[in-house]
Amino acid sequence: MADEIEHAVGHLFTVQDVTLGIPEQPDAIRLRGHLNVPSHQAYPQIADSVRKIGYTTTLRHDSESGLDVLLAVPGVLPQKSDARPWVNIVLYVLTVLSTLFVGASWSDQVPAGADELWLLQHLWLGWPFALSLMTILTGHELGHYFAGRYYKVPVSLPYFIPWPIPPLGTMGAVIVMKGQSINRRQVLTVGAAGPLAGFILAVPILILGLSLSTVEPMSLPGPGSMVMLEGNSLLYLLLKLAVFGKILPGSGLDPAFPAATKEIVAALFGAAPIVGGYDVIIHPVALAGWAGLLVTALNLLPVGQLDGGHVMYSLLGKRARLFTWPIVILLVLMGIFLWSGWFLWAGLIFLFGRSHPEPLDDVTRLGPAQKIIAVLVLVIFLLVFTPVPLQVIAGESSLPEFGQAANCLGLPALVLGITFWLIRRMRGKPSNGIPSRHRSGRG
Secondary structure, X not given: OHHHHHHHHOOOEEEEEEEEEEOOEEEEEEEEEEEOOOHHHHHHHHHHHHHOOOEEEEEEEEOOOOEEEEEEEXXXXXXXXXXXXXXXXXXXXXXXXXXXXXXXXOOOOOXXXXXXXXXXXXXXXXXXXXXXXXXXXXXXXXXXXXXXXXXXXXXXXXXXXXXXXXXXXXXXXXXXXXXXXXXXXXXXXXXXXXXXXXXXXXXXXXXXXXHOOEEEEOOOOOOOOEEEEXXXXXXXXXXXXXXXXXXXOEOOOOOOOOHHHHHHHHHHOOOOOOOOOEEEEOOHHHHHHHHHHHHHHHHOOOOOOOHHHHHHHHXXXXXXXXXXXXXXXXXXXXXXXXXXXXXXXXXXXHHHOOOOOOOOEOOOOOOHHHHHHHHHXXXXXXXXOOOOOEEEEEOOEOOOOHHHHHHHHHHHHHHHHHHHHHHHHHOOOOOOOOOOOOOOOOO
């Protein structure tokens, strides 16, 4: 079999030595030598030739010897994803209904004292919010889906997750991919396609929603009531400044340095004045656009198998793991000082996202244009990251309790993590025993 594999790759790979079996893979065949053509051209042809023999190959570079290393393992990865579109369709319809329900609750046409039954009878009131949010989330997931299909990776349709509880009515969606990424270029494309698509849709929707919104004085809610304030990112503050000419939330005065800098910092970290200040009373369409930016930010956390983790791995390879613990620690600190929901995100990353699977070809690097795209995605992350995603103001207190924050986004994050775990448990393995890889894109 070694001779057959050597013959299959001989026109692309000059073999220097062959080893039958290695400690990690006793039934593997290792070939060391030099590629005759660039790796991004050679590996797809090598993989296809060896697959016909019934083997899967990985390509690495041994820095000590200076040799390229092909490792052929018995068995082939799946070429098709398990198709059960009725599950995706049912979940999508349920998510549309749940976002309609929550969107109706945000409508200014809801009478005082209206209950859940009234909202169910008037779901149509939620269409501006539901249409806007589902457009963003669907665009995000289809970005991942079509990027995966472009690279012929077995990929499922999006599994949307209904969550008929404010503020959003959904916990986004996941996409299941079987098989490993080919190279870092594919890792970048598939990882970045979703956030870029969602971002491109979210910004104009947010601008439209802000144009339908009003600026009003802020005040504390009365006893027994509460108000929920959306958090601010740099981009969100800039868009509000562009639409209204003021830094909001804030004093409502025309911005001037250095007072403007202080107001921006206060708004970013949830310290804007409640009494005596001004803020935007956002239209449901603006809320959907804001949620789109928040979803983009959460997905672009540069760690593990989040979209941002894919981008970091495409740039840094194995060195990307060096960011894992600093990010987890930073999220814990942010949970202590800013928003308690970050505790749950730190826990999810610790449990499910500390590592990133290596692509089959880990020799091919990003080209100059792809590096620019990767850096652009990280810049977008900095622009849309929201240190305090939500504040729940109850009575005279402006500090959100842990339970209130958890009900806003932390608890959905926990349930989303459990969903990922269930999907990972439910995913199958190819009949040859080669472990399949799972990438979850979230919208």
